[in-house]
Amino acid sequence: MIKVSVMYPHTPGARFDHDYYRDKHMPLLKQRLGTACLYYTIDKGIAGGAPGEPPPYEARCDVFSDSVETFQTAFGPHAKEIMGDIKNYTDLKPAMQISEVVVERS
Amino acid sequence: MIKVSVMYPHTPGARFDHDYYRDKHMPLLKQRLGTACLYYTIDKGIAGGAPGEPPPYEARCDVFSDSVETFQTAFGPHAKEIMGDIKNYTDLKPAMQISEVVVERS
Numbered sequence: 001m002i003k004v005s006v007m008y009p010h011t012p013g014a015r016f017d018h019d020y021y022r023d024k025h026m027p028l029l030k031q032r033l034g035t036a037c038l039y040y041t042i043d044k045g046i047a048g049g050a051p052g053e054p055p056p057y058e059a060r061c062d063v064f065s066d067s068v069e070t071f072q073t074a075f076g077p078h079a080k081e082i083m084g085d086i087k088n089y090t091d092l093k094p095a096m097q098i099s100e101v102v103v104e105r106s
Numbered sequence: 107m108i109k110v111s112v113m114y115p116h117t118p119g120a121r122f123d124h125d126y127y128r129d130k131h132m133p134l135l136k137q138r139l140g141t142a143c144l145y146y147t148i149d150k151g152i153a154g155g156a157p158g159e160p161p162p163y164e165a166r167c168d169v170f171s172d173s174v175e176t177f178q179t180a181f182g183p184h185a186k187e188i189m190g191d192i193k194n195y196t197d198l199k200p201a202m203q204i205s206e207v208v209v210e211r212s
Contacts, residue, residue, distance in 0.1 A: 002152070003129060003149065007162075016195040017147075018208065022109075022209060026209070026212070027212075029147070030212060031126065037212075039211050039212045040209065040211075040212045041207070041209055041211060041212070042204040042207075042208040043109060043205035043206065043207060043208060043212060044205055044208050045172075045203055045204075045205050046205060046206050048201075048202050048203060048204075049172070049201070049202025049204075050203060050204070053110070055203045055204065056113075056201050056206065057203060057205075058202050060205070068152075068153070091140050095154075095155070095162050096154060096155025097151055097152075097153070097154060097155070097161045097162050097163060098152050098153040098154075098155075098161065099149035099150055099151050099152060099159040099161065099163075099166070100149065100150040101127055101147070101148075101149060101151050102148040102149060102189055103128060103132070103146065103147055103148040104147060105145050105147060106132070106133075106143075106144075106145045106146045106147070
């Protein structure tokens with residue numbers, strides 16, 4: 001199993017609509033991916049590692065899929081629509097990572 | 107619910123023993139935290155967002171807890187032992203983030 005992580009760098013003054021992200025964007029992504037999205041998670045950054053330090057990321061999602069190929073095949077045809085929706089909740093440019101799920105849940 | 111994420115930046119040539127991390131370090135952390143660790147996840151970075159791009163992070167764990175206070179109270183007395191174990195699997199310096207779990211599992 002793999003996960004695709006999308007991470008929005010915390011930037012003072014930047015716009016990020018967490019409600020839209022939770023209620024509109026991520027459900028849209030899941031609907032378009034169909035069974036290629038096993039499930040997803042959403043985080044909202046609240047702090048960094050040291051006292052008073054901001055979180056590295058304002059928000060993050062992890063999208064779980066059986067394989068990179070399964071994800072890419074399902075995402076490709078909807079990439080334009082999904083990427084086009086980003087402007088509706090943020091002006092941040094996200095970083096992306098694909099990871100092997102070593103431990104899904106201890 | 108909150109999660110504490112520990113992220114090890116991908117650095118060419120750096121050392122990271124994924125087996126030790128999975129088999130020794132994270133079980134140690136869970137044992138020491140007791141019920142303050144609801145569960146944890148482990149990721150191994152395999153790619154970035156663009157073709158041929160490396161992952162931002164070599165490895166990541168998320169540790170789930172009921173609250174920041176619950177986590178910190180349980181972690182504090184074992185911080186020295188747990189942090190001291192890091193050198194046994196890597197020379198990377200991790201970034202940390204505390205997040206609110208907005209969606210645990212869609």
